[in-house]
Amino acid sequence: MRSGGTPLALGLALLGISGCDPVLEDRIAQLGPETPGVRPGPFHRPGQPCLACHGEGGRARPQLSVAGTVYRDPADTRPVDSAEVILIDATQARYTATTNCVGNFFVTPGDFAPVLPLWTTVRLGTFSIDMESAVHLNGDCASCHTDPLARASAGHVFLTDDPALIGTVPEARCN
Numbered sequence: 001m002r003s004g005g006t007p008l009a010l011g012l013a014l015l016g017i018s019g020c021d022p023v024l025e026d027r028i029a030q031l032g033p034e035t036p037g038v039r040p041g042p043f044h045r046p047g048q049p050c051l052a053c054h055g056e057g058g059r060a061r062p063q064l065s066v067a068g069t070v071y072r073d074p075a076d077t078r079p080v081d082s083a084e085v086i087l088i089d090a091t092q093a094r095y096t097a098t099t100n101c102v103g104n105f106f107v108t109p110g111d112f113a114p115v116l117p118l119w120t121t122v123r124l125g126t127f128s129i130d131m132e133s134a135v136h137l138n139g140d141c142a143s144c145h146t147d148p149l150a151r152a153s154a155g156h157v158f159l160t161d162d163p164a165l166i167g168t169v170p171e172a173r174c175n
Contacts, residue, residue, distance in 0.1 A: 027052050043174065046079060046102045047071075047147070047156060051140035054106070065113050067106035068141025070099050070122055071158050072169040074149065079103025080159050081172035083124040089114035101174035107139070114139060127159050127169060 031048055038044050040060070050067035053060035066087060070080045081101040088094050095112035097105040117134035137143055141157050149155030159169055 021057050024052065024057050028058075042100055042104060042106070043102045046104050047077075047142060049140050049142040050104075050106060051138060051143070055138070055140060062108050064106045064139070065109040065111075066095075066097070066118070066139030066141075067104070068145065068157055069103040070105065071103060071156050072160070073158050073166045074155055074161050076158075076166070077147070077156065079172045080122075080124060080169060083122055083127075083159060086121040086123060087112065087114060088119045090117055091115050101172045103172065122157065122159055124159055124169070127165065129158070129160060 027049070031045070031052065034040060034044060046069040048069075050064055052058060054062065054064040054067065056063070068085070070083050070085065072078050072080055079102050080099055081103070083099045083103075083105075085097045085099065085105045086094065087097065087107070089112075093112070093114065095107060095114070097107050099105045116138075117136050118139065119134050120131040122129050144154050145157045146153045147156050160166060
């Protein structure tokens with residue numbers, strides 16, 4: 001290089017100018033393509049980490065502060081429609097989001113910008129379940145709640161784990 005800089009220095013300078021985060025870009029690339037026939041919007045990518053694209057540093061809009069997907073029970077990947085996701089942050093501020101027919105819910109920072117930790121409850125009619133621990137990392141449910149349940153994952157978010165109630169959760173249907 002004629003300017004006396006190294007290729008590494010030039011690469012780092014360009015990285016800083018572009019605002020590109022290679023770790024975030026890799027995480028987004030690992031999500032793969034959109035599902036055929038499902039346009040980007042409130043019904044796309046259920047169960048995936050929404051804040052990868054819609055969080056700080058992501059390019060998708062709107063930007064989101066909390067987002068996730070709710071399923072019927074720990075073993076069932078059918079979504080829950082119209083469930084309330086009750087969020088309470090460290091300042092005791094409350095916000096309630098509602099799932100859509102693919103189980104997705106999302107919150108914009110303008111509506112609620114929680115101060116972590118965050119406590120959550122999912123409720124639909126007489127069904128209600130509290131998350132056993134507070135959220136400390138970020139508002140992206142799928143950053144911890146992925147399938148399958150394993151040491152590194154809490155499994156997907158669900159409405160009930162009561163054996164007497166499993167199978168009685170109303171079925172979600174998108175029109």
